[in-house]
Amino acid sequence: MQIITKSQDETYKFGKDLASHFRGGDILLLIGELGAGKTTLMKGLAAGFGVENEVTSPTFTLMNHYKTQQTIIKNLVHIDTYRLKDEYELKDIGVEDYLCEPDSLCVIEWPEKIVGLLKNKKTFNITIEHLGENKRKITMV
Ligand SMILES: Nc1ncnc2c1ncn2[C@@H]1O[C@H](COP(=O)(O)OP(=O)(O)O)[C@@H](O)[C@H]1O
Numbered sequence: 001m002q003i004i005t006k007s008q009d010e011t012y013k014f015g016k017d018l019a020s021h022f023r024g025g026d027i028l029l030l031i032g033e034l035g036a037g038k039t040t041l042m043k044g045l046a047a048g049f050g051v052e053n054e055v056t057s058p059t060f061t062l063m064n065h066y067k068t069q070q071t072i073i074k075n076l077v078h079i080d081t082y083r084l085k086d087e088y089e090l091k092d093i094g095v096e097d098y099l100c101e102p103d104s105l106c107v108i109e110w111p112e113k114i115v116g117l118l119k120n121k122k123t124f125n126i127t128i129e130h131l132g133e134n135k136r137k138i139t140m141v
């Protein structure tokens with residue numbers, strides 16, 4: 001599946017509409033350069049799950065955790081490995097308590113850094129490409 005968005009709001013809405021398509025235990029990888037729109041899409045996704053807290057980029061915290069308004073996927077976990085040294089650092093903060101747990105959806109920015117942790121796990125992959133100042137190509141496989 002592929003769409004072109006022409007504004008931040010369109011990417012947000014794409015994320016929001018996506019929320020109903022996941023099952024508990026799913027892992028979503030967000031792939032794209034800095035400023036592609038990964039966090040924007042995640043904010044929309046969180047809105048789709050009824051998350052009430054403000055969603056901020058976990059660039060420094062590595063992992064943010066939100067309660068949803070749903071009964072099956074209760075936790076939305078947002079991981080950003082941009083500043084991660086190695087995957088042991090993520091293990092230290094308990095990522096494996098959430099990864100693939102049936103009541104959680106994990107969304108990972110910069111998954112390239114933690115291929116070991118994701119090995120043998122089925123993932124949904126979204127790639128966001130920068131086409132112009134406000135134009136992005138979003139591909140989901
Ligand atoms: N079509 C678009 N989709 C998403 N973001 C866009 C778009 N057009 C412009 N932007 C801007 O690009 C930036 C994306 O930032 P962010 O979502 O934090 O990216 P990332 O998490 O990939 O580094 C924001 O400043 C946003 O306003």
Ligand SMILES: [Mg+2]
Nearest residue numbers: 038039057109
């Ligand atoms: Mg980001």
